[in-house]
Amino acid sequence: MNDLVERFEVAFNQIHQHLKEFNGYPKNDNFVELLQRSKLKHSVIRVHFDLLKQYAKLRNALVHERIRDDYYIATPHLEVVESLEHIKQTLDQPPEALEFATHPVIFFKDTSLLTEIMTAFDQQGVSQFPIYSKDNEFLGLLTNDGIVRWIARSVDNNVVNLAGVTAKDVLQDGLNPSIEFLSSHGTVYELEERFERSLEEERKLKAVILTESGKANDAPLGIVTTWDLIKVDRRNEDE
Incomplete structure (x- = not known):
């Protein structure tokens, strides 16, 4: 179970990094704020906007509502982790304009x-x-x-x-x-x-x-x- 949490957090943090890059590394690097700005510019964010907002809520629960180091109040399903990793992969290797x-x-x-x-x-x-x-x-x-x-x-x-x-x-x-x-x-x-x-x-x-x-x-x-x-x-x- 902890493996899924780790995979989720890694993918989420890498997506967050992409959002910062898309917006010129602004001082306010709140994930949802960056998401809102980025959906106007990039189709992959626009298409997955609602899903990524939900994933942000799950990430907050994982980070801020942990009962102890090895016990989480909520954990992601495998399909959720794989979905997030797929979005991250698309951002890592975007298709060519051609x-x-x-x-x-x-x-x-x-x-x-x-x-x-x-x-x-x-x-x-x-x-x-x-x-x-x-x-x-x-x-x-x-x-x-x-x-x-x-x-x-x-x-x-x-x-x-x-x-x-x-x-x-x-x-x-x-x-x-x-x-x-x-x-x-x-x-x-x-x-x-x-x-x-x-x-x-x-x-x-x-x-x-x-x-x-x-x-x-x-x-x-x-x-x-x-x-x-x-x-x-x-x-x-x-x-």
């Missing part, structure tokens, strides 16, 4: 005709394409919404002339959405933090593009939108 990204990434050059890109929107069923220069410099993300707004601005006598219009022409219209880059080896926590920070800054982050080095001008290996983050929640729920 697991939740759309890949491979279809992209176009700035000289690509708009009609070609519009055809790809229809055929591929996606809503955005990265645009690069001939020197592989990232220029922006061309979205279907951006194209619609460009067309609305370009109507002349109820006619829009698309002849010769390129991706560069649309991007130059100032409709570039906010994009960030992350290494393809980055964790899902780093990915979630990018979107969370954009919310805090009241800046709508359209997507995070994953490259080998995390630099903008490397080849795109994956692209993640807010819709893709739903996959993270679902995976954690399934586990």
